[in-house]
Amino acid sequence: MLLNGRPPTAAARAAGQQRVIDTARQFARGEAGIKDLNPEWDEWFLDICGSGDLSPCDALTPDAMAADAGNSAHEVRTWLAAFAALGAVGPYEVTSRFYRPIPEYIAAFGVMTARGSQ
Numbered sequence: 838m839l840l841n842g843r844p845p846t847a848a849a850r851a852a853g854q855q856r857v858i859d860t861a862r863q864f865a866r867g868e869a870g871i872k873d874l875n876p877e878w879d880e881w882f883l884d885i886c887g888s889g890d891l892s893p894c895d896a897l898t899p900d901a902m903a904a905d906a907g908n909s910a911h912e913v914r915t916w917l918a919a920f921a922a923l924g925a926v927g928p929y930e931v932t933s934r935f936y937r938p939i940p941e942y943i944a945a946f947g948v949m950t951a952r953g954s955q
Contacts, residue, residue, distance in 0.1 A: 857943075864943050872907035876938045879906070879945055882913065886920045886949060887931040909944075923951060930954040 845853070863869035885893050894917055902910040923929050929951045938945040 861941065861943055865941070869943075871943065874938045874940060874943075874945055875905055875907065876936075876945065879936060879938070879947065882906070882916070883934060883936055883947060883949060886916055887934060887951070889924060889928060891917065891921060891924065920951075923953070926953055928954045 860869055860871065864871060882894075885891060897913075899910065902913050906913045931949055931951045933948070933950045935949075936945065936947040
């Protein structure tokens with residue numbers, strides 16, 4: 838991560854790390870002001886990406902993405918762009934898929950690989 842074009846100082850990095858740790862502790866106690874994970878929505882979204890038909894996402898607004906995907910809404914747009922680009926080349930098939938919510942990291946981890954089926 839760069840701040841003003843430069844790596845953060847050791848003190849800035851430590852402060853950022855402490856904020857994440859403090860937020861994680863608050864999250865674990867149910868006291869954090871951040872959204873809870875939404876594995877059902879995440880799985881729905883992965884199903885859409887894997888289907889080859891992204892049209893169910895056409896109605897998603899940035900506000901709806903933020904409401905459903907929380908702080909990962911920017912990743913949703915990245916996945917949509919990637920799968921739209923893949924689909925523009927032609928049909929594709931998913932070759933692997935993995936998803937795991939990791940509450941202790943206040944995140945979920947997902948990966949999907951696909952290749953053209955032509």
